Amino acid sequence: MSLHPTLQPYADAWTHSIEAISELVTPLVEGEWNRRTPCPGWSVRDVVSHVIGLDTEMLGDPRPIHSLPRDLFHITNEHQRYMEMQVDARRHHTAPEMTSELEYTVIRRNRQLRNESREPGHLVRGPMGKEITLETAMRNRAFDVWVHEQDLRAALGRPGNLDSPGSQVVRDVLLGELPRVVAEDSNAPRSSAVIFDVHGPVEFLRTIRIDIQGRGTLEATPALGPAAIFTLDWETYVRLACGRTTPDAVADRVKAEGDQELTAAILRNFAVTQ
The missing domain is CATH 1.20.120.450 (dinb family like domain)
Structure with a gap:
């Protein structure tokens, strides 16, 4: 075997x-x-x-x-x-x-x-x-x-090794946590969408769409008229999501557009590792 x-x-x-x-x-x-x-x-x-x-x-x-x-x-x-x-x-x-x-x-x-x-x-x-x-x-x-x-x-x-085989596993695990971060932890408005545009060694564009019940889903297609858009590089994304830095420390590397209260809440709840 x-x-x-x-x-x-x-x-x-x-x-x-x-x-x-x-x-x-x-x-x-x-x-x-x-x-x-x-x-x-x-x-x-x-x-x-x-x-x-x-x-x-x-x-x-x-x-x-x-x-x-x-x-x-x-x-x-x-x-x-x-x-x-x-x-x-x-x-x-x-x-x-x-x-x-x-x-x-x-x-x-x-x-x-x-x-x-x-x-x-x-x-x-x-x-x-x-x-x-x-x-x-x-x-x-x-x-x-x-x-x-x-x-x-x-x-x-x-x-x-920011683009090594492990980075692909990390990307998928972290993306799997995004619906909870946006919809539940950050209380994003119902019937809204939040876009994450990540560039660098690992690139992706993903949308978290929140339905009328307040549940978030991960989608690969961009949404029209999103409530917020985040643009950042892969290394910064990982460091934030894994609790290795704070939003304030990398403010110059994260472009957050849209509802300011929502973007602040998402960044505040972005770390998903314990």
Whole structure:
């Protein structure tokens, strides 16, 4: 048996990003592992620890038995507390310990993917102990490692791979969140439309159309007379949607036209990652 065709793009995206992460961090000296990344509260070491931790969970390894300190002020909810456990357990690991564990984890995960014969709908254990489909789990890993690859690139001054296979997964996941962001979180007017025009390494033009019941749907065709239009580059879109920056910090890179209250509300609710 081989990997199901539905899962192959996620495996390819994960592989591309994890290899890029390994290439980025392998030559780092000890002090560079402490560099701050755009991911709130996390250093280079913390980001790599998180990547290792979630991939070992995909392998079925037990989570570390560890008590979190009380002074981690970037932890504000249970989801973040769950994610922090794998990170804090490795906070005192040396550079060689980090790179060797990353390398070993990648070898094990590659072997797992080569032997994966389960169907996309097979239920597996996800974060917080919740059961999710294998397809969702693999999509989440592809999303996660690409976003964290970009965190590391920002911290280390090594931009790149904005159009790699992982970017396509990230685009689709973030677009899937837009109807909720616009219609529910930002309370866009009923029977209206909002357009997003994104340019750069990844380009797309999408409309969120809100029906008479206030439900939002994603469409590929532009709407006439939209309530708002956003024009921005792909990197800024990702940084906003993943909570790596604030609307004020990138105001010069986002052109928002139309209803000012609505555009402000959408930008305020744009971050969809926890």
